[in-house]
Structure formats: structure tokens, C-alpha cells
Amino acid sequence: MTERIVVVGAALLDGGRLLAARRSAPPELAGRWELPGGKVEPGELPEAALVRELREELGVEAETVDRLPGSWPLKPPYELWVWTARLRPGSAAPQPLQDHDELRWLDPSEIWSVPWLPQDVPAVRAALAYAV
Numbered sequence: 001m002t003e004r005i006v007v008v009g010a011a012l013l014d015g016g017r018l019l020a021a022r023r024s025a026p027p028e029l030a031g032r033w034e035l036p037g038g039k040v041e042p043g044e045l046p047e048a049a050l051v052r053e054l055r056e057e058l059g060v061e062a063e064t065v066d067r068l069p070g071s072w073p074l075k076p077p078y079e080l081w082v083w084t085a086r087l088r089p090g091s092a093a094p095q096p097l098q099d100h101d102e103l104r105w106l107d108p109s110e111i112w113s114v115p116w117l118p119q120d121v122p123a124v125r126a127a128l129a130y131a132v
């Protein structure tokens, strides 16, 4: 039996723009864009995992807002759950500290200008529908 592992991703929004992050590793994912986040650790609440991952990866203090309905299959055993999120007042600006080598705030009209991980496309579409 395969155990499902939840990967939490953030649709981090600021002034109607969405933060996209370009993965730097592993080689099969590098160069593709994703929603920042990561694996939920045993015993951790998903929202807390997302806040932790955003702090570790981007150096920001963020808060989750709403969970997008649904979940999206990634490479087994992973499954992606997405929250809209925003920076807390006084947070540092996001920086690609870990796992990413570039960040970009995208307007809705620019969302499809970067090569997303193919498995992320339905989640990004859902985030876009929420944001605009």
C-alpha cells in the first residue's frame, strides 16, 4: 500500500500578482517553475508546514488565507494541496534561499509566461481563478 504524502504549496499573492519560483534541484525538476512549499512533516499541520517552508525557502513571514478546493497528484506518493497566502506586514521580501534560483511576481496576464512543472498547471489555473 502506498502512503500518500502531502506537499503544501503557496499561491502567495501580493497586489493581484502570484509568486512563481524556479526550482534549482533535483535535475529532473530544475528550470521549471512551481508554487513554493514542501512536504508536510509527521505530526505537523499543513498550514504550519507551509508557513515553515516559506520561511526556510524564501526568508519570509507569511500567513495562509484559504485552501483551494481539491488536490493535485504529483509523482507518487506525493499530492499537492494549495493555499492562498500573503506576506505578513514587515516581512522581508522573498529571496531564493533554498530549492530555487529565481523568483518572479507574475501578473495574471503573465502567468503562462514561465514553464511551470506540468503537474502544477491545474493548481496554478485554480489559483489564478481565485486571484482574479
Ligand SMILES: Nc1nc2c([nH]c(=O)n2[C@H]2C[C@H](O)[C@@H](COP(=O)(O)OP(=O)(O)OP(=O)(O)O)O2)c(=O)[nH]1
Pocket (backbone or CB within 6 Å): 007, 008, 009, 029, 034, 035, 036, 037, 038, 039, 040, 053, 074, 075, 078, 080, 099, 117, 119, 120
Ligand atoms: N514545493 C513544491 N513541490 C512540488 C511542486 N510540484 C511538484 O511536483 N513538487 C514536488 C517536488 C518534490 O518531489 C516534492 C516536494 O519536495 P520539496 O523538495 O519541495 O519538499 P521539501 O522542501 O520538504 O524537501 P526536502 O526537505 O525533502 O528536501 O513535490 C510544487 O508546486 N511545489
